[in-house]
Amino acid sequence: MTAPTTSRTRRGPDPGGSSTLAGTGTMLRLILRRDRIRLPVWIGAHGLLVLYIGAALPQLAPSEENLAEMTALLSQPVGRMFTGPAFGMDAPTYERFFAAGYVPYLFILAALMSIFLVTRHTRGEEESGRAELIRANVTGRHTALTATLLVAGLANAATTALVTAVALAMGYPAAGSALVGLATGLTGLAFTGITTITVQLSEFSRPAAGMAGGVLGAAFLLRALGDMAAVGGSALSWASPLGWAAQTAPYVHDRWAPLLLLVALAAVTITAAFALQRRRDFGASLMATRPGAGRARASLGHPVGLAARLQRGGLLGWGSGILLLGVIDGAFTQSMIDAGEGMPEELRAVFGSEGLVQGYVAFLGSFVTVFAAAYAVYAMQTLRTEEDSGRTDAVLATPVSRVGWSAAHVVTIALGVLLISVITGMGTGIAAAGVTGDGALVRELLAAHLAVVPAALGVLGLCVALYGWIPRAMPLLGWASVALIGIVDLFGALLDLPTWLLALSPMHHLAAVPIEEFTLAPFLVVTGAAVLLAVLGLLGFRRRQVRVV
Amino acid sequence: MNDAPAVSARGLIKTFGSTRALDGLDLEVAPGEVHGFLGPNGAGKSTTMRVLLGLLRADGGTVSLLGGDPWHDAVALHRRLAYVPGDVELWPNLTGGEAIDIFARLRGRWDRAHRDDLCERFDLDPTKKARTYSKGNRQKVALISALASDVDLLLLDEPTAGLDPLMEAVFQQAIGEVKAAGRTVLLSSHILAQVEALADRISIVRQGRIVETGSLSELRHMTRTTFVAETDRVPEGLDEIAGVHDLSIEGAAVSFRVDGDRVDEVVRALAPLGVRSLVAHPPTLEQLLMRHYGDSSDDVTGSTDDGTGSTLEQETAR
Numbered sequence: 049m050t051a052p053t054t055s056r057t058r059r060g061p062d063p064g065g066s067s068t069l070a071g072t073g074t075m076l077r078l079i080l081r082r083d084r085i086r087l088p089v090w091i092g093a094h095g096l097l098v099l100y101i102g103a104a105l106p107q108l109a110p111s112e113e114n115l116a117e118m119t120a121l122l123s124q125p126v127g128r129m130f131t132g133p134a135f136g137m138d139a140p141t142y143e144r145f146f147a148a149g150y151v152p153y154l155f156i157l158a159a160l161m162s163i164f165l166v167t168r169h170t171r172g173e174e175e176s177g178r179a180e181l182i183r184a185n186v187t188g189r190h191t192a193l194t195a196t197l198l199v200a201g202l203a204n205a206a207t208t209a210l211v212t213a214v215a216l217a218m219g220y221p222a223a224g225s226a227l228v229g230l231a232t233g234l235t236g237l238a239f240t241g242i243t244t245i246t247v248q249l250s251e252f253s254r255p256a257a258g259m260a261g262g263v264l265g266a267a268f269l270l271r272a273l274g275d276m277a278a279v280g281g282s283a284l285s286w287a288s289p290l291g292w293a294a295q296t297a298p299y300v301h302d303r304w305a306p307l308l309l310l311v312a313l314a315a316v317t318i319t320a321a322f323a324l325q326r327r328r329d330f331g332a333s334l335m336a337t338r339p340g341a342g343r344a345r346a347s348l349g350h351p352v353g354l355a356a357r358l359q360r361g362g363l364l365g366w367g368s369g370i371l372l373l374g375v376i377d378g379a380f381t382q383s384m385i386d387a388g389e390g391m392p393e394e395l396r397a398v399f400g401s402e403g404l405v406q407g408y409v410a411f412l413g414s415f416v417t418v419f420a421a422a423y424a425v426y427a428m429q430t431l432r433t434e435e436d437s438g439r440t441d442a443v444l445a446t447p448v449s450r451v452g453w454s455a456a457h458v459v460t461i462a463l464g465v466l467l468i469s470v471i472t473g474m475g476t477g478i479a480a481a482g483v484t485g486d487g488a489l490v491r492e493l494l495a496a497h498l499a500v501v502p503a504a505l506g507v508l509g510l511c512v513a514l515y516g517w518i519p520r521a522m523p524l525l526g527w528a529s530v531a532l533i534g535i536v537d538l539f540g541a542l543l544d545l546p547t548w549l550l551a552l553s554p555m556h557h558l559a560a561v562p563i564e565e566f567t568l569a570p571f572l573v574v575t576g577a578a579v580l581l582a583v584l585g586l587l588g589f590r591r592r593q594v595r596v597v
Numbered sequence: 598m599n600d601a602p603a604v605s606a607r608g609l610i611k612t613f614g615s616t617r618a619l620d621g622l623d624l625e626v627a628p629g630e631v632h633g634f635l636g637p638n639g640a641g642k643s644t645t646m647r648v649l650l651g652l653l654r655a656d657g658g659t660v661s662l663l664g665g666d667p668w669h670d671a672v673a674l675h676r677r678l679a680y681v682p683g684d685v686e687l688w689p690n691l692t693g694g695e696a697i698d699i700f701a702r703l704r705g706r707w708d709r710a711h712r713d714d715l716c717e718r719f720d721l722d723p724t725k726k727a728r729t730y731s732k733g734n735r736q737k738v739a740l741i742s743a744l745a746s747d748v749d750l751l752l753l754d755e756p757t758a759g760l761d762p763l764m765e766a767v768f769q770q771a772i773g774e775v776k777a778a779g780r781t782v783l784l785s786s787h788i789l790a791q792v793e794a795l796a797d798r799i800s801i802v803r804q805g806r807i808v809e810t811g812s813l814s815e816l817r818h819m820t821r822t823t824f825v826a827e828t829d830r831v832p833e834g835l836d837e838i839a840g841v842h843d844l845s846i847e848g849a850a851v852s853f854r855v856d857g858d859r860v861d862e863v864v865r866a867l868a869p870l871g872v873r874s875l876v877a878h879p880p881t882l883e884q885l886l887m888r889h890y891g892d893s894s895d896d897v898t899g900s901t902d903d904g905t906g907s908t909l910e911q912e913t914a915r
Binding site: 340 | 613647650651652653654671672673675676678679680682684685686687688689690691692694695696697698699700701702703704705722723724725726728739752
């Protein structure tokens with residue numbers, strides 16, 4: 049018993065490997081195993097997008113002459129704001145139209161994939177405490193970050209390869225296709241780097257992802273403003289990583305140099321992240337947490353007050369983002385008027401029919417409502433988080449009924465949706481009135497927003513019904529319904545979507561005020577359906593068990 | 598307080614897929630008693646608690662809580678009880694103090710002064726955000742909130758798993774006060790010493806059913822008291838006393854176990870040997886539990902000579 053320990057159990061650190069990177073191979077395999085479904089879905093989504101657009105364009109414009117009639121859609125200032133610098137639209141081809149109109153969304157998709165991937169496997173693991181178990185083994189300080197970076201590199205490389213391959217399969221030129229693939233993958237890599245920094249800044253994964261998402265939003269905004277200024281972009285476009293990717297001008301100028309900027313950004317941010325990580329303790333951050341109130345305010349002692357407090361952060365984040373979007377769009381109203389005269393029929397199809405400003409007003413109302421619906425899905429997911437974490441147990445163990453608990457959240461979220469609609473409608477209106485001098489725009493934009501808000505409430509109702517009866521299906525079907533409404537709203541007129549698909553979107557049934565006359569019946573029917581679905585969901589939650597896996 | 602049981606469950610059955618979490622569980626808790634609900638991890642303690650709270654619906658059997666049906670009368674019943682879950686999860690961006698107040702207010706009647714006093718006694722800083730709390734501190738939050746509430750029944754699911762010994766003592770004192778006030782406590786645990794110190798009666802649960810129930814003294818006489826002694830003279834003749842088991846003598850040190858009704862005889866035999874030190878302790882709940890593991894059909898040890906007692910010895914010897 050007291051014999052000295054045998055030498056078999058004593059082994060020094062592995063002299064061959066760097067001690068801060070020990071175990072990277074094992075961690076790499078663990079991450080790949082955990083993401084074996086999620087990552088292929090993300091990567092595959094890029095390929096599907098290329099495939100779908102590539103197949104849809106010839107349907108939409110049977111010849112390249114037809115295509116020429118549609119280019120104004122992308123080359124007008126507002127078109128450039130939502131897509132990119134619109135290279136080569138004076139001599140459009142399918143691949144040029146694809147690059148100008150749709151590739152920018154590939155960049156955003158790759159950036160989002162990378163942001164979520166990095167957050168999930170670094171700060172998310174640290175926050176949960178799982179990383180502590182890992183770190184207690186023979187793993188180094190930089191193991192998790194390095195393994196995550198390798199996986200992010202692999203994922204973006206696979207995305208590059210897939211996008212290039214699908215573009216080539218569409219018969220698009222080789223150099224441009226390779227450029228599209230590389231610009232997508234390297235944008236992903238640049239945002240991988242940015243996220244490796246934000247996960248050092250916050251102790252928690254949601255704020256870390258939020259900060260990286262904020263950088264993506266700012267990049268989109270800078271590029272939008274820069275590309276608004278002129279076809280081919282302006283100096284401001286070059287201030288944004290999304291701008292660099294777009295400045296490769298695939299199938300037109302085929303520039304390779306901007307890719308170097310993306311590589312440099314990735315290299316600088318990743319180096320900085322390793323330096324920051326060396327300086328901090330495990331689980332710690334560069335932003336300190338502050339103490340709060342020692343007592344709860346009286347409002348917190350009620351299910352509604354509690355729900356309002358818990359939903360507040362999400363509402364503020366989503367609401368301010370949507371408001372910002374609305375105000376920027378509103379400020380573009382004058383540009384719309386200036387560009388108005390040369391507007392072709394196809395563009396009018398998107399914004400409605402006759403009066404251009406009227407069409408733009410109606411478009412903004414429905415555009416913002418898609419985001420309000422997305423907020424509703426996000427907010428309903430917090431109910432699942434509450435339930436899965438066991439906090440719902442603790443609240444339901446007090447004299448709060450199931451209906452009371454869930455209805456408090458649902459009503460709060462519904463009010464949040466209305467608040468987003470009203471405030472964004474007014475904010476957009478004030479911005480539009482400010483640039484045009486037409487005060488009536490405030491009232492018109494508010495009406496345009498409110499006329500379609502039942503669509504967002506319908507999505508909320510659907511989520512409540514799913515939460516009550518099939519909670520596991522809620523995220524997928526909830527986001528799918530948002531995607532459906534968005535696609536029908538943005539592309540319904542442009543892509544010749546089948547009637548049944550249009551009919552599935554509640555927004556399609558609502559009047560696009562002011563280009564369409566407001567009619568009460570569909571407004572009441574969609575609102576009623578939303579309320580009915582919500583009541584159904586609350587009844588479902590009353591009869592189902594809590595937190596059963 | 599009336600004499601109807603605070604908790605009465607008969608033949609509870611609950612299955613999750615192919616897993617049978619509760620398999621005909623019977624549980625009876627009298628009003629005003631501290632009832633220890635003892636079992637290893639995965640025995641069905643938390644599932645029972647969640648059925649009693651009406652969060653889960655039992656697949657079979659009957660259950661009544663404070664005279665009502667936990668599923669149908671959940672809201673009314675919850676005015677009269679407080680629950681501390683085994684894994685306390687709080688809202689990360691609210692402070693501990695806010696969480697305490699939220700639960701207490703949702704329950705209804707609570708004592709703010711007592712709440713502040715408990716924060717002090719449990720040494721909890723209520724101004725910290727819950728995300729900065731350790732497991733033990735999160736448990737304190739739930740405990741303080743439950744103890745400060747004016748309720749008839751406390752359902753505590755392994756409430757002290759994360760507390761240090763000092764806080765454990767504070768907890769025992771607080772439960773003593775609750776008991777003195779005539780409230781009922783159902784205390785689930787696998788920490789045996791805690792239940793021993795607090796419980797009037799205990800029920801031992803294993804694989805979804807109660808294998809033993811009664812007061813501690815009722816359960817104790819089923820097993821043996823352990824003696825460890827050092828004597829001046831080499832102890833001899835102890836093995837001749839009926840009821841002494843597992844005798845081991847190393848020099849002047851002796852240890853053995855003795856049947857409950859033979860203790861007196863053994864003490865008389867030890868006295869003339871010049872006792873320098875003596876430790877005698879009743880069977881721990883660990884040993885009570887082990888008895889039922891010895892009975893397990895899936896247990897690997899096959900050989901038994903004289904029934905449960907010796908199986909227990911093999912188990913504890915491992």
